[in-house]
Amino acid sequence: MNRKSEYLTAALCCLAMICEGFDLQAPGVTLASLREVFALSPQIQGVFLSIGTLGMMIGAIAGGHFADRVGRKQVLLGAILLYGIFTFLTIFAGSTFWLLAIRLLTGIGLGAALPTIISVAAEGVAERRRDLTVGILLAGPPIGAALVSLLAAVNAQTSQWKQVYVVGGLVPALIVVPILWLLLPDTFRSRPVPTRDVRTDVGATLFGSGRAGQTVAIWIAFFAMLLVLFVIVGWLPSLLISRGISRSDASLVQMLFNLGAIPGTVLAGYCFGRATTRTATLVAFFLLSIVALLMLSYSPPDIGYVIAAGVLAGMAIAGAQAIIYALAPRIYPTAGRATGMGFCVAVGRIGSATGPLLVGWMVAAQFLPATVIVALIPVFALAGLMALIVSRLVPFDAISESRPPPA
Secondary structure, eight states: OOHHHHHHHHHHHHHHHHHHHHHHHHHHHHHHHHHHHHTOOHHHHHHHHHHHHHHHHHHHHHHHHHHHHTOHHHHHHHHHHHHHHHHHHGGGOOSHHHHHHHHHHHHHHHHHHHHHHHHHHHHHSOGGGHHHHHHHHTTHHHHHHHHHHHHHHHTOSGGGTHHHHHHHHHIIIIIIHHHHHHHOOOOOOOOOOOGGGHHHHHHHHHHTTTTHHHHHHHHHHHHHHHHHHHHHHHHHHHHHHHTTOOHHHHHHHHHHHHHHHHHHHHHHHHHHTSGGGHHHHHHHHHHHHHHHHHHHHTOOSOHHHHHHHHHHHHHHHHHHHHHHHHHHHHHSOGGGHHHHHHHHHHHHHHHHHHHHHHHHHHHHTTOOHHHHHHHTHHHHHHHHHHHHHHHHHSOSSSOOOOOOOOO
16 A cells, blocks of 8 residues: 555544544533433433443444454444434434434444544554554544534534534535545455354454453453543543632633643654654553643642643543554454454443443542542553553564454
8 A cells, every 4th residue: 555545544534533523522512402402310411421332332343343244444434324324313302212312323333433443544554654543543533522512612502502413413424424435445355254153253353363361451451541531531620620720720621631632642653653662652651641640639729730730631641542542453363353443442431431430439438539530540550551561462563464263
């Protein structure tokens, strides 16, 4: 694949990731309006925000599996079309039941798209640019989240919530899908597998040829990373307010935390892709993340200090996440890569759902917000240790082109 084709693949995958981030963030920025329109109870609001995660777990496993059977490009286009259509259909939900059902189906499409995008990018660029490309891709969701937040701010009236879902649905379905269909190279040609052999084949992909330890380690890393990340995203404003920061300043720091993720993922991908700085980059990003968490937990009520800590946390934590996402495709052979990535994403989503539940229990037990964040540091360190182990086991000279052992 020539360099022009590589750049095109990376750019198109990044476009898909921006759409993914937009639609992932849409429920959060429209929740206040939806609460008023549908008279949602606090319990139903929680279900609405979490049911998409359930859909993503289902979609990640199913999408990765079908991407290895049908083809990467075909599944990616279908997944984007699926979540685009159901995001748009949200505006027609006439009851709470349909609001939740549509969000579940949207989550399935979002979950199916993510591992496929990573697999396409890993296979569509040269080895020396793979880690950087994954880092650039993971800058897409924060950009999408920033765009949907801006759109929601411009259309802040309750009656205008539908515009978020119109844009989030029609742009992927009517613009992005045709662009990808015309321009995205087909990086992988599927191989048929008899139905009776599918279960064995999946097991061989995940655990065969000595991959069992690497698979378990990367699953732990995904679970721990996403658990910590979603707790920080959800609890950062409350944490800062408890330290004496005003509500408006806390919102500013949260926005800068998300924006800091953009250069953080790119920098991590670039440095991790260089053989001479690979281990140092991994260790540095995880250590800086822990330092940033401590700074946020025990910050004085000084907005300058808190902004610096928030930007550092966004860059370091997002960079550490990018490293884990860059490692995962290297574990699995080409013919099973999307399946492997699908399971990684699904396990990560379990972590993202577990984190808020864990925090809810700690708050009920009257833990202070700062104590909650500090308690998560060992979990984050575990993610870093597992990532370090995997980085010492997987090949970096080239992504394996071997197929899983025959069933």
